[in-house]
Amino acid sequence: MAAAAGERIGEDGAYYLEQASLPGDSDDEFNYEEVPIDDDFASEPDEDLHAAVRTIQEAQEDQEALMRGERLVPPPVNLRPELVDDFVRNFLVKMGMTRTMDCFQTEWYELQQRGLLNEEDVKTVPDLYTRNQQMDDQVKTLRRDLDKFKNAANKAKDTYVKLRKERDFNRMHHKRVVQEKNKLIDDIKRLKKHYASYEPTLQQLKQKYEMAMKEKMLAKLERDRAVNQVAGLQATLRNLESGSRDSGSLEFSKADRRLMFASGVGPTQSAVRQAREMFSRPRQPDPENMDVTAQPQPRHPDDSEFPVDTGVNPQLTNIKGPSAHLTRTGGFRLTHTIQAHSLAVSGIALHPRKQILATVSDDHTWKMWAIPSGDIIMTGEGHTDWVADCDFHPSGAQLVTASGDATVKIWDFSKAECVHTFTEHQHAVWGCSWHTGGDFIASCSMDNTSKIWDLNSLRCRFTLRGHTDSVNSIIFLPYSNTLLTCSADKTVSLWDARTGICGQTFYGHSHSVNNATFNLKGDTVASCDSYGNVKLWDVRTCAPMASVDVGPHPANRVAFDGSGSVLAIASNDGTTKMFEVASGQVSNLAGHEDAVHSVCFDKSGDFLVSGSSDCTVRIWS
Incomplete structure (x- = not known):
């Protein structure tokens, strides 16, 4: 049983406290009644639950969107006027008169129970001053909002006027442009009609x-x-x-x-x-x-004599089998990179005796480098257009360059200057090659001809005519008077430099032939065309020995290693492809970031050099 205090009103109207007992609550004595499960509620589908969850989520999202607004709407507050007792009580609490407040509450409630308080004595306390202050504050707030909205409206009005002016201006400008466009179209039609009569x-x-x-x-x-x-x-x-x-x-x-x-x-x-x-x-x-028309041409007193063509190449005695990289695991690897020029590197040549590399570029210059260190030795400037090819004198003392300005220049390293310029070509010169004897230079041009220049008489000894399109490359067979040319007319030809006569022509390419070269023995010719087809030809039978397709990107240049067992192919896809003649396998040397234009082997086959449109020369060993 729990004890509790209760109130009792005596006969005199006073309140008295008396003790009462309440029965204690016990969970054990309470009788629980099992509530049966409503079948209708149990059979409701889960969709109603999902719908309720979705409704709650949408309500939360709406509330969050409302809270993220520019102005948050405050919740409504109901102001209740103060009653007399609340007013007195608040005053006493504010003044700290707690005992007085206790006496006031006792007497107030006692009089209220007896009904001795009049109705007008318990009314609400009027708070006119507070109400007036609230209304003044509200008026000030509304006026402030009104001023702010007026400023916003004025700004919007100014923006609207400005946008309307811009719209009118743009509309007028558009009409003017349309009129000018129509006028130009009419003029172009009249010009087309006018020039059609000239066709x-x-x-x-x-x-x-x-x-x-x-x-x-x-x-x-x-x-x-x-x-x-x-x-x-x-x-x-x-x-x-x-x-x-x-x-x-x-x-x-x-x-x-x-x-x-x-x-x-x-x-x-x-x-x-x-x-x-x-x-x-x-x-x-x-x-x-006698046929008196078959007589020799007048000779220049300074003309050079072509050496006797014995057919013996002394470099063949130094070849001892396949290239070194075929017997080495992994093949060639990139070892050095030279940032050679400011534009594409179009041609390279190795010094016949020293570890020196010459490069030519589209930036109108040629440079010489020490390899593999990459130290620059000399720079040549004089061409007025891109330089396409270069070749060292057999002694290594001079360099010949071919350029898009239709000239062939000879540079002397001891004098550090250009010593002569041949200018008889009518169009850009694509390639040049020095005769092993050092007295003749061959060049090929876009004017469909090739020329043989005599360095003693400084004149053109022969003009090789026979190709019907641009002649793209030319090269002397070492220690021989045989010339090899290739052309955009899809043919490869062999010429006798002593007579200027075409001895053999190889037919088989379906596209422009970009480059052709001999192996060191001189019994095999390799050629590549603008669709990536590479062919090997037997010089004696003029028949193709092998063919490989490394396209569809163009193959720009080919080069045999010293043994003739590997052919390097400079491809436009940014790689140098290595073709093994015996097995027919093709591998890639990837490293350049743009098309590879030139490639050449060291005589010993220890390293390979490639030049690219990415302005670099890379050495693979």
Whole structure:
């Protein structure tokens, strides 16, 4: 049982306290009644629960969005006026008169229970001053909001006026641009119609120009033939006057052959057939029956003599088998990188005796580097356009460069300057090569010709005509008078440098041939074209030995190692591809960031050098 205090009102109306007992609550004595599960509630689907959860989530999201607003709406507050007792009580609490407040509450509640308090005595206390202050504050707040909204409205008005002016201006500008565009379209249509009337005239002028160039070339050939006839007649008269018929006949026969093979004009198939027929006919000893047109050209007193072509290459004795990287695990690896030029590196050449590399670039310069350290030795400036190729003199004392400015320049290292410039090409010069003897240079050009230059007489000895499109590369077979050229007309040709005669032509490429080269033995030719097709040719049979497709990116240059067992291919996809001739396997050397334009092996096969459009030269060993 628990004790509790209760109140009792006596007869005199006073309150008395008395003790009362309450029964204690015990959980054990309480009778629980099992509530049955409502079948309807149990059978409700889970969808109602999901819908309720979703509704709660949406309400929370709405509340969060409302709280994130610019102005938060305060919750409504209901102000209740103070009653008289609350007013007195608050006053007493504020003044700290707690005993007085106790006496006041006792008397107040007692009088209220007895009903001795009048209704007007317990009314609410009027708070006019507080109400007036609240209304003043509200008025001030509303006025402040009103001023703020007025300022915002004025700013919006100014922005609207500004945007309307800009809209009108842009609309007028658009109309003006449309009018100008329509006017330009009309002018272009009139110009197209006007120039369409000139097209037949241009075609006629082009045909007349081509006919004039052909007539000019034929006239030049006729002139050279007439000069040769005069020279032959003079030689015949001298031989007749000397009275030596037999020796004269023999001398004339040699001159006839030199004339057929050494004329400045390039060979044609019909000319070759006529020459063979003429050489196969028995010659008459009578000078009156001689063909006086087959006489030697006038020689320059400073002309060089081509060395005797023995066919022996002394470098073959130093080759001792396949390249070193074939017997080494992992093959070539990138060891050094040289930041060579400010533009693409288009050609490279190794010094014949020293560890020196020459590079040429689209930045109109050539440079020499010490390898593998990458220290710069010399820089050459003088070309007015990109430099495409270079080659060292066999002694290593000079360098020849070919450029897009249609010139071939010879640079002397001892004088540190350009000592001569050949300017007879009509278009950009793609390639150059030095003869092993050091007295001749061969160059090829976009004007469809190749030229052989004599360094003693400083003149063009032969112009090789036969290709019908740009000649893209040219190279001398070492220790030989044989030249190899390739052209955009999809052919590769072999020439005799002593006569300027085309000896063999290789047919098989379907696209422009970018480069061709010999192996060291000279019995195999490798060529690559603009679609990545690489072919190996047998020089004796003119038949293809092998073919590999490393496309679709163009193959820019090829180079054999010293043993001829590996072919390096510079590809436009930024890699140098290594083709093993025996097995036909192809591997990639990746390192360049752009197209690889040139590649060459060291004579010993210890390292490989490549140049790229990323302006760098990389050494692989």
